[in-house]
Amino acid sequence: MTIIVPAAYTIELAGGDDVEPWLASLAAQEEDNGVDGVWFSPRGRGDVRPPLTMDTLLAWITRLSRPVSEAGWFRLWLARERASGRVVGHVDLSGGRLRTELHRCELGMGIERAHRGVGLGPALLDTAIAWAREVDALAWIELGVFTANPRARRLYERAGFTVIGGVPDRFRVDGAVIDDVRMALRVG
Numbered sequence: 001m002t003i004i005v006p007a008a009y010t011i012e013l014a015g016g017d018d019v020e021p022w023l024a025s026l027a028a029q030e031e032d033n034g035v036d037g038v039w040f041s042p043r044g045r046g047d048v049r050p051p052l053t054m055d056t057l058l059a060w061i062t063r064l065s066r067p068v069s070e071a072g073w074f075r076l077w078l079a080r081e082r083a084s085g086r087v088v089g090h091v092d093l094s095g096g097r098l099r100t101e102l103h104r105c106e107l108g109m110g111i112e113r114a115h116r117g118v119g120l121g122p123a124l125l126d127t128a129i130a131w132a133r134e135v136d137a138l139a140w141i142e143l144g145v146f147t148a149n150p151r152a153r154r155l156y157e158r159a160g161f162t163v164i165g166g167v168p169d170r171f172r173v174d175g176a177v178i179d180d181v182r183m184a185l186r187v188g
């Protein structure tokens, strides 16, 4: 698989020092959740993320280096703007909590508004897929996407994800009823 990263950006696997900038970028992404009627996060306006404690930070760092053979592993790739070095997007994969579900992982991703539509979405997604294909133990990447997020659904469909189910009325965010779609991609 050839991964085309737009020239103005880098995409790299995150380490412990990257957790704080990643969480800051997540908060920036969520600023426009629901703008123009497109919801992508289950967090409403009043759902402020709790302050980052040392325990939480250490928990993320531990998960980043946990082997994929152990429950709770986590891998994160960050897109940075070359000019500023600022984190502007991410993709992550999470292993399950049970040993018996470690052949599956869950994907999450997002890009700050000003950096959407430039090719970062496909580049981040392809990076995570390529990594997962190299891991013998992984057979599936799974994700949840809101029905009313056509851009993300299109991105996943283009990469080969197919719908495997859905949960109507999954979230109620600031008065909006959100239907969730489950999608999956076979990687092994």
Ligand SMILES: CC(C)(COP(=O)(O)OP(=O)(O)OC[C@H]1O[C@@H](n2cnc3c(N)ncnc32)[C@H](O)[C@@H]1OP(=O)(O)O)[C@@H](O)C(=O)NCCC(=O)NCCS
Pocket: 029, 040, 109, 110, 111, 112, 115, 116, 117, 118, 119, 120, 121, 122, 144, 145, 146, 149, 150, 151, 152, 154, 155, 158
């Ligand atoms: C979803 C997201 C990751 C996509 O990344 P991106 O770099 O903006 O992706 P693209 O611009 O390549 O768009 C993906 C596809 O959707 C299409 N698209 C763009 N806007 C669209 C719209 N309003 N309706 C339908 N399709 C749309 C694009 O044309 C492209 O399809 P194509 O490859 O056939 O041309 C990014 O927009 C984002 O972070 N959004 C907010 C957070 C989010 O939704 N995260 C995912 C949660 S599941």
